[in-house]
Every structure is written in structure tokens, then in C-alpha cells.
Amino acid sequence: MEGKVLIIDDDQKIRRLISIYLENEGFKTVQVKDAQEGMQVLQNELIDIILLDVMLPDMDGIEACLKIRENLNMPIIMVSAKSEDMDKLQGITCGADDYITKPFNPMELIVRVKSQLRRYKRYNKAELKQTNVIEIGDLSIKTDTRQVWVADKEIRLTPKEFDILELLARNKGIVLNTSKIYEAVWREDFFKSDNTVMVHITKIREKIESDPKKPLYIKTVWGVGYKI
Known part of the structure; x- marks a missing residue:
């Protein structure tokens, strides 16, 4: 499966680890350390899916997700060290499509990325025949x-x-x-x-x-x- 993944995480080691696994599966990746850099990438590059850390230095991932959803509709998977149910619910209700907690199995993340992309592409192709x-x-x-x-x-x-x-x-x-x-x-x-x-x-x-x-x-x- 092809696609470009935007990884927004302030932990360089996590960014690199995720990027290695994704690129081994044929994905292209763009790595940034905060939400502001992520917004700039979204203005200038074609991104298929976003991996968004909840704890970012400039704004939290919830706020970043809301801003992204004002204009863009690609899948967003929240990545967080917080595992409480309320944290997961907050992530989903802000517009995220999935939520995974750290530490995670990299192969599980790959499966989730592929699943979200398949669903997104299938849904949007069918929607072409509808309004707008x-x-x-x-x-x-x-x-x-x-x-x-x-x-x-x-x-x-x-x-x-x-x-x-x-x-x-x-x-x-x-x-x-x-x-x-x-x-x-x-x-x-x-x-x-x-x-x-x-x-x-x-x-x-x-x-x-x-x-x-x-x-x-x-x-x-x-x-x-x-x-x-």
C-alpha cells in the first residue's frame, strides 16, 4: 500500500522508529516535532494520513486535531502515553479516527494505518457520486x-x-x-x-x-x- 504519512511527535526517537517501520512497508514519511511544523507541511504537501502525538510542546494534539479538521479530512491516528478511557474518548470526539497508546507494538500501528487508509479511500471513492x-x-x-x-x-x-x-x-x-x-x-x-x-x-x-x-x-x- 502506498501513501505519505505525517508523523507529528516531539520525541525524535519515536518519530524515527515509526518512520522506519512505515517505510519498510512502502510508505513515505514526513517527520515534524510540533503542531506548527505539521500545519506548514499540510499546506505544502499531499498527506494521506497523520500520526498525531497528544502531548506536543506548542499545542496539545486535541487542539491540533480540531484545527486540521477545519479544512482537511484525511485519517488521523492519535498517539499518546495516556491510556485512560476518557483520554481516548476525547481524542476520538475531536475528530481523530483511531487512538493508540505508548508503548505500542509497531506492527499494530502498521495494521491500523493500513486499515484507516483502506477505509478512507473506499469511502471517498463511493462518495464521489453523491453531493458536493x-x-x-x-x-x-x-x-x-x-x-x-x-x-x-x-x-x-x-x-x-x-x-x-x-x-x-x-x-x-x-x-x-x-x-x-x-x-x-x-x-x-x-x-x-x-x-x-x-x-x-x-x-x-x-x-x-x-x-x-x-x-x-x-x-x-x-x-x-x-x-x-
């Missing part, structure tokens, strides 16, 4: 889980790439200039010399188009902007 889906030809955009499919293939977009694609899809047929896209997605003033939007559009095309040089979905209207 924008469909344009073979392109399907599921806005609540922030997933994109072309035909039967899931496409992995970064958060900003998804925001741009969703913005264009919701305004199908309307040309949006670079400044409007930038200000809507980044929520900052646009600088004329900034080519950030163009770079992101290029990356999106490379992922969703069969031939990025002859795009079917995102069209360039020269001198004006972009449209779907």
Missing part, C-alpha cells in the same frame, strides 16, 4: 473532501492547486484574470510581476491533462486570464 461534486467531462472535484478524479484515476493536488481548480470550476466558462485568482486563493494583494498563479496552473495541467500543451480543461485566454 463538480463534474466537467471526466473531471470530478469533490469539494468537501478536496479530492480530484480524472476518469477513474485520483489526482493528487496540493491545497493551493486544489483551491485554484475549484475556483475555476465553480466559475465554469468565466475568464478569471491572474490577480482575481491570486487574491481569492492566497487572500493577499496581487503584485503584477508575480508569476505564482501561472506556475500553479502549469502544475495542475501536468496532473489533470492528458496533454498539458493542448489542455482540455483549463484554457488560457491570452492577455486576459484562465477559464474552464
Whole structure:
């Protein structure tokens, strides 16, 4: 099973141990020591599942889990030295999908990671046919889980790439200039010399188009902007 796991734990030895076992099973891992670093990773990388320690130096895992759940829906497994039932219940009610206590058997953790990923992928593929889906030809955009499919293939977009694609899809047929896209997605003033939007559009095309040089979905209207 493939996937990228974000490990958020302030104990370097624990991070390394978990990472070794996961990578031996074919996973990619990203290791960070606190919640703030974890949030930055989630803004810039595609993460499939999160292993989140409850006791972190900058904010506790419960608060971090709540913040993550404001925008993202991937599985979260809480990892904690606390084994009391109330601690487990608090972890689950904050939005976590599972809870494992330290010390744990690394193989048990692997089994739980694989189980959560299978359930998540199966559930979200079935959900594509329900509400909150924008469909344009073979392109399907599921806005609540922030997933994109072309035909039967899931496409992995970064958060900003998804925001741009969703913005264009919701305004199908309307040309949006670079400044409007930038200000809507980044929520900052646009600088004329900034080519950030163009770079992101290029990356999106490379992922969703069969031939990025002859795009079917995102069209360039020269001198004006972009449209779907």
C-alpha cells in the first residue's frame, strides 16, 4: 500500500522508529516535532494520513486535531502515553479516527494505518457520486473532501492547486484574470510581476491533462486570464 504519512511527535526517537517501520512497508514519511511544523507541511504537501502525538510542546494534539479538521479530512491516528478511557474518548470526539497508546507494538500501528487508509479511500471513492461534486467531462472535484478524479484515476493536488481548480470550476466558462485568482486563493494583494498563479496552473495541467500543451480543461485566454 502506498501513501505519505505525517508523523507529528516531539520525541525524535519515536518519530524515527515509526518512520522506519512505515517505510519498510512502502510508505513515505514526513517527520515534524510540533503542531506548527505539521500545519506548514499540510499546506505544502499531499498527506494521506497523520500520526498525531497528544502531548506536543506548542499545542496539545486535541487542539491540533480540531484545527486540521477545519479544512482537511484525511485519517488521523492519535498517539499518546495516556491510556485512560476518557483520554481516548476525547481524542476520538475531536475528530481523530483511531487512538493508540505508548508503548505500542509497531506492527499494530502498521495494521491500523493500513486499515484507516483502506477505509478512507473506499469511502471517498463511493462518495464521489453523491453531493458536493463538480463534474466537467471526466473531471470530478469533490469539494468537501478536496479530492480530484480524472476518469477513474485520483489526482493528487496540493491545497493551493486544489483551491485554484475549484475556483475555476465553480466559475465554469468565466475568464478569471491572474490577480482575481491570486487574491481569492492566497487572500493577499496581487503584485503584477508575480508569476505564482501561472506556475500553479502549469502544475495542475501536468496532473489533470492528458496533454498539458493542448489542455482540455483549463484554457488560457491570452492577455486576459484562465477559464474552464
